[in-house]
Amino acid sequence: MSDQLPTVYRWLVSEFSEESRRAEVARLSPFLALHVKPGMRVLDLCAGTGAFALELERLGALVVAVDACAEMIARGKAQAEQHGSHTVFKQADVLEDDLGGNYDAVTFLGDSIADFPPAQFSRLVERLPGWLAPEGRLLVHYEDGFFPFIAAQRPREYVQQYDPVLLTCILSQYLSEQGAYVETYRNEATGEECEYYHYLYTPPLVEALVGGRLSLMERKSVSDSAWLDVYAREARS
Ligand SMILES: C[S@@+](CC[C@H](N)C(=O)[O-])C[C@H]1O[C@@H](n2cnc3c(N)ncnc32)[C@H](O)[C@@H]1O
Known part of the structure; x- marks a missing residue:
């Protein structure tokens, strides 16, 4: 497990609970719904307690939610049980662990990108094609850090x-x-x-880091400062 995981997340579990994230999830959901369809297999990276993962499930996806923080995953499992959810919660490091493959979508939501220095984020980007199905999409939701x-x-x-x-x-x-x-x-x-x-990411920097491996299909402004980028595994023709 990466030794980079900030201790602060152990103290912030309730900040990322389904209840606390409700407004943020509601804001992003219509954008997610454009890309996430019933029956799709979705890998939610850095899922926290799974507030977005449960929404992806509500949109009909079969979701695997991973996070390195044991406390986040424990809360996620409890929330899932409460809702009779089928989302699978796994404690795993997205930089190191085997997360399976052939997902129709990989989601990286809630500004989790800001936890990764550029060199580590590049490592994560290198792993992305291995997780995605040939027609799969990567959805990155982040805040312009400045x-x-x-x-x-x-x-x-x-x-x-x-x-x-x-x-x-x-x-x-x-x-x-x-x-x-x-x-x-x-x-x-x-x-x-x-x-x-x-770490301070801006839209061009995110594109520069991800664009070497995947092609940017769409960039949507979610709020004044937040973005949802959609990347495809295959180059645009
Ligand atoms: C900003 S929170 C976002 C949580 C969730 N996506 C949300 O929006 O509610 C970032 C999450 O990334 C997790 N994380 C950070 N580094 C990680 C790593 N290397 N592998 C897996 N999870 C990691 C943290 O534990 C934390 O729960």
Whole structure:
């Protein structure tokens, strides 16, 4: 299992629960519905607790949801059971583990891309053709990483109650060489601290990284700063 998995996700499980993600899922669902059809086999990468995976299932897909964080997967399984869902949850590292193949679609949603430095994201991109069926599609949903700064939406320090933990978050560094900013999270209940590296992807950068392996078919604006890119395995004729 990759040692890169940010500790902070263990504290943020409730932030990614089906309930907390409801508005985000509702916003993206009509875009997903254009590409995800009943009976399709879908691999949802970095699925968290599976909020999007359950929506993909609602659209008729047969879904495998993977995430490296044991706590996320445990919550996902509990949610799935509650809904009588058939989605398969697997704890797995998308950079290393065998995730099967021949999927009609691979989804990478909820800005999970921002967890991967460009070199690691390229490694993931290299693995993509092996997961996709010949006519398969990759759906990447992400936020332009500069938007929060340009729109000055993110204060330098903020405190947030994430059920059940109170976290203080400080925007501690910007690393231009790595294209990342660093947030230091402090768990006020235990005093533990962890750093979270958030990599800044913009639409042209995503295309440059994925485009070497797959062809961009479509790019849809989901909100002011969020995008859904659809890539095909085969080159456009
Ligand atoms: C921003 S969250 C998004 C979760 C979910 N897609 C959503 O939108 O609700 C990113 C997720 O990626 C997972 N993750 C990060 N690195 C990973 C890796 N190498 N393999 C599998 N999962 C990973 C984290 O555990 C976290 O749950």
